[in-house]
Amino acid sequence: MTRAEAADMPDDGEFRTPERLRRRASRLLSQVAAQTDRLITDGLARADARKWHYAALASLEEHGPASQATLSRRTGVYRSDMVGVLNELSERGLVERALDPGDRRRNVITITTQGRRHLHRLDKVLDDLHEELLAPLRPAERDQFVRLLTRLLDHHTQQAPPPP
Amino acid sequence: MTRAEAADMPDDGEFRTPERLRRRASRLLSQVAAQTDRLITDGLARADARKWHYAALASLEEHGPASQATLSRRTGVYRSDMVGVLNELSERGLVERALDPGDRRRNVITITTQGRRHLHRLDKVLDDLHEELLAPLRPAERDQFVRLLTRLLDHHTQQAPPPP
DNA sequence: TGACTAACGTTCATGTCACTAACGTTCGTT
DNA sequence: AACGAACGTTAGTGACATGAACGTTAGTCA
Numbered sequence: 001m002t003r004a005e006a007a008d009m010p011d012d013g014e015f016r017t018p019e020r021l022r023r024r025a026s027r028l029l030s031q032v033a034a035q036t037d038r039l040i041t042d043g044l045a046r047a048d049a050r051k052w053h054y055a056a057l058a059s060l061e062e063h064g065p066a067s068q069a070t071l072s073r074r075t076g077v078y079r080s081d082m083v084g085v086l087n088e089l090s091e092r093g094l095v096e097r098a099l100d101p102g103d104r105r106r107n108v109i110t111i112t113t114q115g116r117r118h119l120h121r122l123d124k125v126l127d128d129l130h131e132e133l134l135a136p137l138r139p140a141e142r143d144q145f146v147r148l149l150t151r152l153l154d155h156h157t158q159q160a161p162p163p164p
Numbered sequence: 165m166t167r168a169e170a171a172d173m174p175d176d177g178e179f180r181t182p183e184r185l186r187r188r189a190s191r192l193l194s195q196v197a198a199q200t201d202r203l204i205t206d207g208l209a210r211a212d213a214r215k216w217h218y219a220a221l222a223s224l225e226e227h228g229p230a231s232q233a234t235l236s237r238r239t240g241v242y243r244s245d246m247v248g249v250l251n252e253l254s255e256r257g258l259v260e261r262a263l264d265p266g267d268r269r270r271n272v273i274t275i276t277t278q279g280r281r282h283l284h285r286l287d288k289v290l291d292d293l294h295e296e297l298l299a300p301l302r303p304a305e306r307d308q309f310v311r312l313l314t315r316l317l318d319h320h321t322q323q324a325p326p327p328p
Numbered sequence: 329t330g331a332c333t334a335a336c337g338t339t340c341a342t343g344t345c346a347c348t349a350a351c352g353t354t355c356g357t358t
Numbered sequence: 359a360a361c362g363a364a365c366g367t368t369a370g371t372g373a374c375a376t377g378a379a380c381g382t383t384a385g386t387c388a
Binding site: 013014015016017018019020021023024025026028029030031032033034035036037039040055058059061062063070073074075076123126129130133134135136137141142144145146148149150151152153154155156157 | 177178179180181182183184185187188189190192193194195196197198199200201203204219222223225226227234237238239240287290293294297298299300301305306308309310312313314315316317318319320321
């Protein structure tokens, strides 16, 4: 039996999530986010990439070459993890790591032509994945959804940027 | 220099997240969910509880005594993890674990009076936390938000219930 | 100038989460 | 009587978010 067609037996709830939980915005958020994460992670994996790779490449194309620390701050990827991400990207020729002649502590990371091409391919992949993600919502609702999320994020982010 | 007072230099974005990322529903979701998770986890910790504890107790009160496997299905807490959750809850006298006389594979978990009291306390704590979470939204918007999330979740959940 | 502080890249370690694998026990069905 | 499946349990995996510490380098100030 599949729980869905349980029209005959009263289904006292072998699979029924308590209303208390079902209604909570926090739980809805975490569930939807988890589903989304799997969708995106799998989709990117099929395109031979990962979220962090995309984030780094996107940052490099939008704002130009940067140090690893800056990339880390811009993408939210932790600086410890950025190391590995850039290792992989540079191994594959998507970015180049060079010593900053003006500051020998820094590496200057630059996106390559190949990296740009990869990024644009990933942009399309993500467009498709988001189409799938937001399929049940009409365009106006999608906008609303994004707006609400943005407001929530802004509200809960504003009081904790790195201190001066 | 501190980025905040960069009114003079054009702030080419030492901390600026790429638009590509900022706009994506997937990223917004994951960020907001992460913030939310911390809010809830911390809040519950202050009340000496954890999400899974709440989920188990809520399920027990709403649907009555159940086996661990059933609890796991109802709450989404993985059955491997349910073991530890119930250990902790029963150590604290919030639930009781008894062998099911009718099926010696099963444990029957029952919520205690103390557990009920704890649960009701947590309900209040969660109400407050959600008030904080959704603070920037007006009541109608909160409803909208929950509705949109629910539709997304339903859509992405319906095609993968446990197989017959 | 020399000493101190802070940022950088890096490695290693920690904790949580979702999930898989495997095990022995028990049940239901054939 | 035998087999497959469900149960509770333990142990382990991989992704993710962090923290600690280290050597190197820059910038600041006494």
